[in-house]
Amino acid sequence: MATFVEILRSEFPQLDAEMFDYVTGILDSSSSDLESVDDLFEAVGELLQEVSGDTKDDEDIRDICQRMYSSLRLESQRSQGQNQVLLDAPIQLSKIAENYDPGSEPMTVLLLKKEQSSTVNARKLEKAEAKLKAKQERRTERDVQKTLEPLILEEASASQATSKKENRMESSGKNKSYDVRIENFDISFGERVLLTGAELNLSAGRRYGLVGRNGLGKTTLLKMIASRSLRIPSHISILHVEQEVAGDETSAQQSVLECDTLREGLLQEERVLTARINAGKADGSESVRLSEIYSKLEEIEADKAPARASIILAGLGFNPKMQQQTT
Numbered sequence: 001m002a003t004f005v006e007i008l009r010s011e012f013p014q015l016d017a018e019m020f021d022y023v024t025g026i027l028d029s030s031s032s033d034l035e036s037v038d039d040l041f042e043a044v045g046e047l048l049q050e051v052s053g054d055t056k057d058d059e060d061i062r063d064i065c066q067r068m069y070s071s072l073r074l075e076s077q078r079s080q081g082q083n084q085v086l087l088d089a090p091i092q093l094s095k096i097a098e099n100y101d102p103g104s105e106p107m108t109v110l111l112l113k114k115e116q117s118s119t120v121n122a123r124k125l126e127k128a129e130a131k132l133k134a135k136q137e138r139r140t141e142r143d144v145q146k147t148l149e150p151l152i153l154e155e156a157s158a159s160q161a162t163s164k165k166e167n168r169m170e171s172s173g174k175n176k177s178y179d180v181r182i183e184n185f186d187i188s189f190g191e192r193v194l195l196t197g198a199e200l201n202l203s204a205g206r207r208y209g210l211v212g213r214n215g216l217g218k219t220t221l222l223k224m225i226a227s228r229s230l231r232i233p234s235h236i237s238i239l240h241v242e243q244e245v246a247g248d249e250t251s252a253q254q255s256v257l258e259c260d261t262l263r264e265g266l267l268q269e270e271r272v273l274t275a276r277i278n279a280g281k282a283d284g285s286e287s288v289r290l291s292e293i294y295s296k297l298e299e300i301e302a303d304k305a306p307a308r309a310s311i312i313l314a315g316l317g318f319n320p321k322m323q324q325q326t327t
Contacts, residue, residue, distance in 0.1 A: 004068040026215040041065045156220050158229040160185040178204035247327040256309040263302050266293050
């Protein structure tokens with residue numbers, strides 16, 4: 001089977017060197033993350049469609065992506081030593097013994113008693129099951145860790161230069177501006193450098209869009225900001241929203257409100273304490289805690305949260321009726 005590089009060259013001879021390196025770089029670095037043809041098509045399909053012009057339609061591009069995906073999977077199996085060999089026909093040892101000529105080369109015969117074979121197989125089976133169980137446990141631990149720390153990027157790293165003046169202002173608490181200025185920072189993903197000597201300036205009150213080709217590091221940059229791998233003033237809160245969200249019976253407005261975990265936690269605690277007091281199970285400390293909760297809710301202006309959520313949704317194109325519909 002042709003490699004994905006050969007397929008790319010034969011199907012898109014008009015692809016210039018820079019674009020060719022870009023596409024192959026994406027497929028090389030992301031091959032382990034491509035779980036289906038749809039993933040590969042989403043990564044490079046639109047770009048290949050643009051390069052081909054009118055010579056290839058969407059179905060042609062998807063067919064090419066299918067071939068490249070099959071090639072990637074085969075190369076991955078080869079690199080992991082997982083090739084399987086299918087014999088042309090079954091081999092019967094009894095037939096070989098019947099046709100054996102004593103005058104030919106000697107034939108080595110291994111005889112095992114039935115009891116010995118059973119014992120060895122049982123031990124091997126126990127060891128294999130133990131290894132499999134241990135592997136599954138390690139995989140479960142990694143999955144749990146990944147769920148608890150969704151913003152920790154194992155392969156991504158960021159470095160940022162800071163001046164002594166910035167450090168003094170941060171430690172003294174004098175820098176209360178809501179503008180964001182990140183100077184002279186680098187971001188890498190594995191061995192690939194995505195940004196170097198970059199600078200980011202965000203003015204408070206403005207909205208920004210991040211635009212660029214696939215694989216340039218847009219998502220990695222946002223995750224570095226969200227995980228505070230790049231230094232953001234501590235008085236500025238950051239909310240990172242994943243691209244894919246599972247829908248349920250929760251309304252759109254309530255979904256936005258639930259993103260404010262501080263407010264939701266205080267309201268939940270307030271409901272629990274109120275229920276204990278109404279049931280006559282309070283010991284006196286509940287009233288004190290309720291006062292603290294009400295004070296904190298007033299401080300963060302929790303009563304205005306629904307209005308703020310509506311403004312956010314309206315800015316995203318949700319009319320009042322849509323805001324009350326389930327996600």
